[in-house]
Amino acid sequence: MALDAAAWDALLLSLRVASVAMLLSLPLALWVAWILARKEFRGKGLLSALVHLPLVLPPVVTGYLLLLAFGRNAPLGRLLESLGIGLAFHWTGAVLAAIIMGFPLMVRAMRLAIEAVDPKIEAAAATLGAPRVSVFARVTLPLILPGILAGAVMGFAKAMGEFGATITFVANIPGQTQTLPSAIWTALQVPGGENRALAMAALAGVVALVAVLVSEALARRVAKRISGAR
Amino acid sequence: MLEVALHHRFSGIDLDLEFDAGAGITALFGRSGAGKTTVISAVAGLLRPGEGRVVLDDKVLFDAKRGVWVPPHRRRLGYVFQDARLFPHLDVRKNLNFGARYAPRGSTGAGFDDVVALLGLEGLLDRAPATLSGGEKQRVALGRALLSHPRMLLMDEPLASLDGPRKQEILPYLERLRDGDLRLPILYVSHAVDEVARLADRLVLLQDGRIKAQGALFDVMADPAAVPLLGVREAGAVLEADVIAHADDGLSTLAISAGQLELPGVQAPVGARVRLRVLAQDVILSRDRPVGLSSVNVLPVRVEAVHPGDGPGAAIALRAGSDRLLARVTARAVQDLGLRDGVDCFAIIKATTVAPGSIGR
Numbered sequence: 266m267a268l269d270a271a272a273w274d275a276l277l278l279s280l281r282v283a284s285v286a287m288l289l290s291l292p293l294a295l296w297v298a299w300i301l302a303r304k305e306f307r308g309k310g311l312l313s314a315l316v317h318l319p320l321v322l323p324p325v326v327t328g329y330l331l332l333l334a335f336g337r338n339a340p341l342g343r344l345l346e347s348l349g350i351g352l353a354f355h356w357t358g359a360v361l362a363a364i365i366m367g368f369p370l371m372v373r374a375m376r377l378a379i380e381a382v383d384p385k386i387e388a389a390a391a392t393l394g395a396p397r398v399s400v401f402a403r404v405t406l407p408l409i410l411p412g413i414l415a416g417a418v419m420g421f422a423k424a425m426g427e428f429g430a431t432i433t434f435v436a437n438i439p440g441q442t443q444t445l446p447s448a449i450w451t452a453l454q455v456p457g458g459e460n461r462a463l464a465m466a467a468l469a470g471v472v473a474l475v476a477v478l479v480s481e482a483l484a485r486r487v488a489k490r491i492s493g494a495r
Numbered sequence: 496m497l498e499v500a501l502h503h504r505f506s507g508i509d510l511d512l513e514f515d516a517g518a519g520i521t522a523l524f525g526r527s528g529a530g531k532t533t534v535i536s537a538v539a540g541l542l543r544p545g546e547g548r549v550v551l552d553d554k555v556l557f558d559a560k561r562g563v564w565v566p567p568h569r570r571r572l573g574y575v576f577q578d579a580r581l582f583p584h585l586d587v588r589k590n591l592n593f594g595a596r597y598a599p600r601g602s603t604g605a606g607f608d609d610v611v612a613l614l615g616l617e618g619l620l621d622r623a624p625a626t627l628s629g630g631e632k633q634r635v636a637l638g639r640a641l642l643s644h645p646r647m648l649l650m651d652e653p654l655a656s657l658d659g660p661r662k663q664e665i666l667p668y669l670e671r672l673r674d675g676d677l678r679l680p681i682l683y684v685s686h687a688v689d690e691v692a693r694l695a696d697r698l699v700l701l702q703d704g705r706i707k708a709q710g711a712l713f714d715v716m717a718d719p720a721a722v723p724l725l726g727v728r729e730a731g732a733v734l735e736a737d738v739i740a741h742a743d744d745g746l747s748t749l750a751i752s753a754g755q756l757e758l759p760g761v762q763a764p765v766g767a768r769v770r771l772r773v774l775a776q777d778v779i780l781s782r783d784r785p786v787g788l789s790s791v792n793v794l795p796v797r798v799e800a801v802h803p804g805d806g807p808g809a810a811i812a813l814r815a816g817s818d819r820l821l822a823r824v825t826a827r828a829v830q831d832l833g834l835r836d837g838v839d840c841f842a843i844i845k846a847t848t849v850a851p852g853s854i855g856r
Binding site: 383385386388389390391392393394395396397399400403404407408 | 539540541566567568569570571572573574576578580582583584593594597598639640643649
């Protein structure tokens with residue numbers, strides 16, 4: 266078997282980075298999706314553009330911008346470092362990169378789910394006596410839950426595969442910041458490393474496939490639920 | 496008693512009106528675009544008008560001057576929407592029970608079993624809303640509103656999205672609600688004169704955001720000034736009659752204060768009191784008692800008012816015993832027959848003109 270300890274370390278780190286990134290960005294992504302779907306305000310277009318920017322920006326540019334903002338010589342980076350939250354060349358930095366790269370995908374999935382909920386249904390709940398919080402908990406949330414889960418899976422999968430921004434921001438230190446994609450890339454740089462690369466690529470493929478299958482199944486459920494309203 | 500005063504310009508509609516709605520069913524009638532839904536939404540608190548006041552039984556729900564605004568979930572007004580708006584992720588039973596937990600402790604109102612029986616929902620309880628027909632959805636929506644123990648029901652064209660047979664399916668339930676033990680006041684928005692004539696106790700006529708007439712249903716329907724508001728083909732008096740007998744040829748005998756009428760298609764049993772709608776355009780006037788007519792329904796009447804219309808027609812208010820009728824004739828006929836206040840004449844009512852759907856209580 267071509268999967269050595271370093272490969273498993275890389276997989277575990279990727280899973281850890283992706284899980285933490287997904288959990289941390291979930292509430293913020295939901296909130297941003299909510300205001301993009303439901304609110305009208307000045308600068309909405311700008312917010313939407315900012316959220317989606319990492320989708321179109323070359324990942325290496327995103328990583329470089331992160332380095333400029335949070336690097337050890339940047340004021341913000343120094344401040345966080347003194348608080349014990351080192352980001353650059355640290356696995357937590359990989360989390361930040363994953364959050365930013367996965368955010369547009371999460372927001373998009375959640376926003377679509379929220380837009381599919383008819384506010385008239387929520388108004389009906391209010392006339393039945395439900396306060397705003399109850400309307401969200403008993404009507405809106407159950408209807409958008411599959412969309413939230415789908416968004417979370419997309420964010421997780423994106424974080425698992427993120428390479429460009431991560432390697433630029435936190436480098437490629439085995440056991441510390443070497444995620445699965447970084448490990449594959451490293452293996453390809455070494456003569457005779459193709460077998461290791463191929464095994465790890467298969468591993469990444471399996472994880473990605475499972476994530477997409479789960480996401481698709483959830484998306485179908487949300488479509489079915491919402492169409493039941495009409 | 497609901498008191499409503501609204502002065503506001505909403506998108507496209509300039510509202511300036513005052514009316515009240517007491518016990519029974521108060522119909523708010525108007526053509527589409529008259530502002531009906533805007534009014535009922537403002538009463539429910541789904542819209543916030545710039546100026547105005549909404550009071551329900553001495554509880555102020557909205558008062559712009561005093562800055563009072565009770566949010567919709569604390570108004571306890573059961574709202575039945577035109578498009579049912581059931582919760583798609585909950586089955587019928589859970590939809591019905593949705594509002595129960597928000598009713599104040601000790602509040603009185605319909606029980607679950609009573610509502611299910613009243614609306615015939617026994618077979619639907621485990622169904623998903625998506626599998627229900629339009630009429631079934633509306634019955635569930637009505638039950639859901641009732642079970643939140645509202646102090647008043649607001650109904651926004653609950654039948655408008657249904658076809659004829661489905662309407663006939665719901666109407667008896669609404670009548671049961673009106674005549675049953677709940678005694679819940681209802682504000683009923685509609686643009687269908689037949690529904691209003693069949694259901695309402697009071698009628699408020701709305702046009703371009705303003706009230707053109709309001710009062711007891713029988714009074715407003717018999718008011719010649721209301722003819723253009725209801726539409727010349729739809730206008731006509733509503734009266735109450737007692738079913739005397741059913742004959743084998745399909746005609747039934749009904750008694751009104753001025754005499755008897757022979758009508759087809761009466762389903763109510765002998766002894767029942769029913770509402771009759773007599774369209775103004777189906778009433779013919781004659782100065783002499785007519786003889787040799789194919790119609791048997793001839794009533795002696797007295798002209799109470801002549802109301803010239805904009806076109807060649809005129810609306811004539813008639814007194815028939817203690818009832819009132821409305822006739823629509825040409826202005827030329829008014830001249831030729833010498834119709835004016837106090838003139839006695841005969842009204843010929845074509846029996847077949849009273850549609851089955853407009854008979855019955």
